[in-house]
Amino acid sequence: MKLFYLLNSFAGQYVLQSLLHAFIAVVIVDFAIYFWKIKNPALRQKLRFIVVAFPVVSFPIYQLINPERGSPFFRLYEALFDINRWLTITLWDRIPLSVFLAVIIFFTIIIFMIQEFIPIIRHFFEHEDKEETMQFHDVQYQERIDRALYGLPADNVEISVIEDNDQFIYSTTGKASVIYITTGLIDDLSDDELKVALAHEVAHILRNRKPLLIIVFFLRIIMFYNPVTLIEFRRIVEDEEKICDDMAISWTQSPQVLIDTLNKFYIKEEKHRDNKKKGFVSIEEYSHNMLIKSRIERIVMGNDNGGEGFWLKFSAVLLAIVIINYYVV
Numbered sequence: 001m002k003l004f005y006l007l008n009s010f011a012g013q014y015v016l017q018s019l020l021h022a023f024i025a026v027v028i029v030d031f032a033i034y035f036w037k038i039k040n041p042a043l044r045q046k047l048r049f050i051v052v053a054f055p056v057v058s059f060p061i062y063q064l065i066n067p068e069r070g071s072p073f074f075r076l077y078e079a080l081f082d083i084n085r086w087l088t089i090t091l092w093d094r095i096p097l098s099v100f101l102a103v104i105i106f107f108t109i110i111i112f113m114i115q116e117f118i119p120i121i122r123h124f125f126e127h128e129d130k131e132e133t134m135q136f137h138d139v140q141y142q143e144r145i146d147r148a149l150y151g152l153p154a155d156n157v158e159i160s161v162i163e164d165n166d167q168f169i170y171s172t173t174g175k176a177s178v179i180y181i182t183t184g185l186i187d188d189l190s191d192d193e194l195k196v197a198l199a200h201e202v203a204h205i206l207r208n209r210k211p212l213l214i215i216v217f218f219l220r221i222i223m224f225y226n227p228v229t230l231i232e233f234r235r236i237v238e239d240e241e242k243i244c245d246d247m248a249i250s251w252t253q254s255p256q257v258l259i260d261t262l263n264k265f266y267i268k269e270e271k272h273r274d275n276k277k278k279g280f281v282s283i284e285e286y287s288h289n290m291l292i293k294s295r296i297e298r299i300v301m302g303n304d305n306g307g308e309g310f311w312l313k314f315s316a317v318l319l320a321i322v323i324i325n326y327y328v329v
Contacts (some may be wrong), residue, residue, distance in 0.1 A: 013070065013329075015105070015225060016083050018055040021325040022228035025051045028324070032317045040296075041242035043310055048239070051232045052219050056099040058325055070329060080327040084262055089170070095144075108227045116220075121226040141186055152251055154202045161186070173208040192254060193261040199251050200258075203244035213240070238291055245295055255299050266292040 029047045038044055062069055064101060075082045087098040141161050152265070157171075167185035173176050179201045189197060207213060223229035249255050249270045266289055 014059045015057045016101075016229055017224055017325075017329065018082070018223065019101075019105075019228065020083060020328050021058045021321075022051055022055040022223070022226055022232070022326055023317060024328060025054055026228055026232055027110075028317055028321050032313065034137060038310075038313075041239040043245070043307055045236055045239040046241065046310075046314060047317060048232055048236050049216060050321060051217050052216055052223065052229055052236070054318075054321060054325075055229070056222055057167075058322075062133055063081075064328055065326075066098045075329055078327065078328045080324070082329055104227060108230055109225050112224045113231065128204045131167050141183060142229070144186060144191065144194060145181075145198075147191060148198050152195070152199050153206065154203050156178070156200070157202055157205055159198070171204050173205055179204045184258075188264065189261065192252075193264075196248050196252050196254055196258045197261055199248035200244050202281055203247035204240075207240065207244060213307065238294070241291065242295055242298060243297065245308050248272045259299055266296070 005067060026237060029051055032038070032285060034045055038047070064073075068074055075106075076085065087096065087101070089097045145159050156177060160178050160180050162180055162182045163183040163208065165184040166182055167181065168186055169181040169185055171180070174304060181198075185197075186194060216233070220229060220233045231248065248260060252258075
């Protein structure tokens, strides 16, 4: 009973309606992407931004427009959907539906803490120590790096080569942008493949300097309890990888080289699986390989822009979400 009253408080209604509004927004956005065949990752990302951003402000804006929106009269006669009616339903005559909702929110918060918040905090405190201890300098590697960077917009980007047989590359942003790459990966890549791999990371650095992506990240933190936002944020991240692929291809004019490079990462994960118990595949590895596969397939099939009249479509989607969610309380 206390849980029901908590969910009916102002904070509780904010949480509930942001969940509902995010769910309706993602349904409308996904339908629009499918119906209009929008395949360009940059355009898809803009539409998905609505799903992350709108639920943050929808409830207070609607209440400012109509303070009586949460009244019994509005809920009974004007609303299309009233979450309070569903929260009173009990399953098997024992467990209120509100308990299941609370469990979903709880597990979403746990996933957010484990996957996103704690790693960010750990990275913040460990970054300086890693930067001092992991750097490795060798003339041969430096020459290859310099050749690979030629022609790329990487004037303010530092490259740190790490002496490690494992194969990985990642970039950090901030006051000093750094791309970390291992000697094992450099040895495994040709000069053209090294260039396209670095180009992809340079694209990440340039993209992460844009305020829109920073806003998306902070909105994700605000919606830490929202499972819809959790999923949609992951999809925005996947689109970001594909956008950086497009930027790398535009700089290098080598789509096949990027495909060959991505295949090496995919095969590496497959070989890693063979060393494990038969039939065991981690969710992280599976999602990684699925993303690599989708990136390769998109490059092979080409990029259907779908940008004709995009902002008109964007406005129509946003208007539909605003109107429908007004009547969802």
